[in-house]
Amino acid sequence: MSFLQQILKDTNYKISQFSEEQIKTLEREIIFKQDKKGNNVPYTTCLVRRKEIVLKPEEAVRQLYLLKLHQDYDYAYERMELEYAVTFGREKKRADIVVFDKVDSRAVYIMVEIKKPKLKDGKEQLHSYCNATGAPIGIWSNGESISYYHRKDPNYFEDIPAIPKSGQKLSEILNEPWTLEDLIKKDKLVNEKKSLKDLILEMEDEVLANAGVDVFEELFKLIFTKLFDEMESGRNKNRYLEFRNNGDTETELKEKIQKLFNRANDKWQGVFSKETRIQLSPSHLSICIASLEKVKLFNSNLDVVDEAFEYLINKSSKGEKGQYFTPRYGIDMCVRMLNPKESESMIDTASGSCGFPVHTFFYVKNQIHKEEGIVDDEMMTTKPPIPRVLDYVQNNVFAIDFDEKAVRVARCLNLIAGDGQTNVLHLNTLDYERWNEKTKDEDWIDTYGTGWKNIRRYRKIKSETKENQSYVNRDFEFDILMANPPFAGDIKESRILTKYELGKKPSGKYQTAVGRDILFIERNLDFLKPGGRLAIVLPQGRFNNSSDKAIREYIAERCRILGVVGFHGNFFKPHTGTKTSVILAQKWNDDPQAGALCPKKEDYPIFFATMQSPSKDNSGDKIYVKDAYGQDALDKHGHKYVHHDLFNHDGLTQDGIAEAFIEFAKKEQLSFF
Template sequence: MDLIAAILKDSKYNLTQFNYGQIEQLESKIVYRDAKGGTKPYVECLVRKKDVYLTPEEIVRQLYLMTLNEEFGYPYERMQVEYPVAFGRQTKRADIVIFDKDHTTSVYIMVELKKPKLKDGKDQLKSYCHATGAPIGVWTNGESISFYNRRDPNYFKDIPRIPKASETLPDVLTERWTIDTLIQEDKLVNERKSLKDIILEMEDEVLANAGVDVFEELFQLIFTKLYDEMESTRNKTRHLEFRNYGETETQLKEKIQQLFDKAKSKWGGVFSTSAKITLAPSHLAICVSSLEQVKLFNSNLEVVDEAFEYLINKSSKGEKGQYFTPRYVIDMCIKMLDPKAHETIIDTAAGSCGFPVHSIFHVWKKLAPNESNLFTAEEKTAEQKDYVREKVFAIDFDEKAVRVARTLNLIAGDGETNVLHLNTLDYERWNDKTEDEDWQDIYFDGWRRLKKLRATKNQNRDFNFDVLMANPPFAGDIKESRILSKYELGHKKDGKQQSKVGRDILFIERNLDFLKPGGRMAVVLPQGRFNNSSDQYIREVIADRCRILGVVGLHGNVFKPHTGTKTSVLFIQKWNDDESKGALCPKVEDYPIFFATMQEPSKDNSGEKIFVKKSDYPQAETIDKDASEDRVAEVVNTYSSGAENLDEYLLDNHGHLIVKHDLFNHDGLTQDGIAEAFVEFAKKEKMSFVGKI
């Protein structure tokens, strides 16, 4: 396939929609002819039956003509390419049309290839469908693909696929779906889209002018759909309800509202009991058609994370962004601190709850080594639920982030969560929240459990957590004198109170207050905190209260495209020479510290993830090929860049692409990284938390 790869080079077209057999078949027919400026590639067109110059667009067209014929059964005789479409005195050419079987001059399906970007291509496709009356439209650039049913001039409904030649459009629209159907037809897989892409489409179609809170409405719909998927996963014969089976728009809204009510009842404390879907029935119908073919449950959090991060940032109206910590950074921290089933854990700046949820996965793996224990809809054991209910906690100041975190934690923990809406730094004012009846209605159970972990009754400063992991916000200073007065780091070295202090600096001290003696912590901080001479006092306070276990410098691309701030992760353990109070960590004056710097960027300069190729680890054994093919595209969709040739990429034990980093060994398939080196260092230093279950 070298010839085709050379033609596609530097173009915006891709071929992940097509199988290798089709690509090889096309390549075998390429001939080169002398032309002005050198030789050029040609191929015989499957419809025109004459040689045509093979541009990147023509490659996609010929491959899709094969698909229409081989997979959908349409004879080439019913197709035409470069079909003239009249717009007043102007005539444009449609890439592919399929004519109606009975009315052979009427366009039945319109296919648009010219515009590599979905929005541009969809707009052109709509105009062609309007002009010809075609009821079905297809847009593809060879990588992503979209199918639409033109209902009226202003409403193009997403449909799961085009009908085969032997089917009618109603056959496609009314077929009942189970969870297995959704897995097979997942739009994220088959159309190579991310959930964020689909949200952007919905915004463009209806949400931007619907007069509603976009975050709230889409959060409700995602929440409802997650519930629908869970119910059908636990009853494989159940038909999915988050789907339009031909109902009127009013009937569909009534059905989705009832499903939303059931979801609220199952997963309380995210929406009020009176919350209603406020989208107009016509707008809701478009959103349901966009989401109904998307499988949200995935064996990690990537699919929903990217979407929620976008929605939260969009709704923040220019305020500080909520930059969710990449999963591979979270997993490195967890592998290094190794939380145990008997230990309590908290994230004091929870965001989407990545640290707590991945800690749940980590501990569940210890409890049941043979289970996947990831973000699935399968029912959890009593032991697994008990761990989430009694040991895992999270706090965040942003109300929207808390609701997202509660949702993911509730679902991962099968109905259990201790995610609380509190201002971590302003612990003096917690009682104002905790005594509020509306707050108690949502958070009381979690608050009751958190109180049990206070170091001293009736005070909210000191707690007895075993493990804390957090990525606190860097932006902004705390200037309120009342808050600064409560912190040692709110004062200068001479004891005078400062006028302002960086938020992340106060988080360092606050996080230490959450830990019991011997407790350990991983916290993401700006690199400057470790280097700046003006921050020497901060480093002295840290060293006085705990042992610095290690510092891991992260690559500057890790938090792109949101920010290029260089960051490091600080790992510490609180001093403790009394085993009855916590894990031993006797205070010493001189000790070695683990230092490491991430070399692999994990993302390119634009923030797109870089994936591990098989050629990077030729010795690695991947999972069985059939399972890989079934699962590989499940995560390709998560990343907007996709992958040119899926067969080139190494998959993990869940069939997912692996981000290329050197933070840890991924499922034994990549080389040992920083986490493994730290574990060896910790064993050599006889650290109390290493190697225990």
């Protein structure tokens, strides 16, 4: 750990934004003086004031930023001033760094805020300083994350991708041609150390809270449009990206983005109606475009946009019935443990934004690419799938959810993966008796007809008659099922309860109310063929409570319980602190003609594991892996990765629970390893 990193330890300041040479340059200038107590105190000579100063954490970041302004952007130290007095009526405050205009030597051109290490605090301070001085450009940084703003008027601060160099105009930065290759190099998420969720929170603070629109819908439209724009350029390297303000007026920009949205809507049908229009005002849209235009949404597995959708849906509608999104590293663990194959079918019966199906698709796609000798690059998801991959995703991957917003997000992600086709259906999994009402609705069929036709191929009862109408949609023959069903709220409708064995009391009479997740256990087993395997997230109490013994016996009677993995109490925070586990099981199958995938046994070992690393703090914020210098470690895509013990992350972390289960599965000679 370098000396500067020791100074910044246990503070909100970091130095990952600066080059190694800039850090070494400052460290070479450090001297030590003894204070009255005999302690060695670090000093340096200020690059602008030319006097010795104590090197406190915020001062270290400030001196490094002076170096950056000078070395990277060619601004002379003579154009800079520190602790610049900003007047607010009778009160004066001190701005961290100002850069003066080249022509008018006392006009503030750039305002830099460093002393407020949290973006929200720093941004408010920065905006007030820019308004008071008339500075057109503002910068906030804490040494790790950074934000650049263009002040158009007192209420309008546009997020810009960078600041101009000393000899450049701001218009040159804003109007430069922009290809997908440029976007990859200057991706804001990598260069500014932010997440898409961070940017959405900024937009909510700045614009969307007072825009008088449905925030979910408008951001969904913009993300949908930008995904299409990136995909088009991924398939034509010479194409310029259109999701960008190239000096258009606000009205021209809105017209351009609406046309781009219309093209996306024609390509990926069934997410928005044909008549959908962007409702943001031209000025509000302009701010949002400025925030998003330098963000690369596509990467190797869509996890950037996945996280943003998780936040938006949780904020707008999820959680009402215990429908909490499964963290994607939990999903990846389950996928690795069930090891899906290209020849196998898969379904999620409570899919939310489709984490399990999408991650299953990428897992199988990677297997196929390995066999075909295809090396995946960062933008693989923008390219048309090869025939084997396309055949798999369009015929073998399915999802069902009853939340309409979640289904639309799921369809969006699956339409991309399936190159315009998807098997995501808006249905109530538990109330299968009423599916036929949906399938007679012309509007529903217009959107979901292809997926409905495909899923019918997996029904156990192939033809529908008047006698079996109520049961034709009950039993299916899928190879794999993965789901995190909602586990809050009871089902009280007797019409539904009488369709389930688990709806009965020990006496044989039907109960008046049954937990939603309990019915999902039985329903999910109905979707599996003999030998099929599943992973279901359930409340920990289902494995421990004496009152739930009958449920455990029901599962054991129909399946071989392969394993139970207990998640950490913080796993689903901030949405809930409910302790959960995932059960992995394989449906009994003694049929030699079907391969006897799971012959029934009375006694067999079960894999048990408990997640030790919390992966999130008590507030629900993710805990990221740190490098040897205490900075956030980055994976091969330049993204931070979560500190957990569920599996080995691309060789960057130690083997975890998934690898231990795979070893167990091979030892037990389970059919899928």
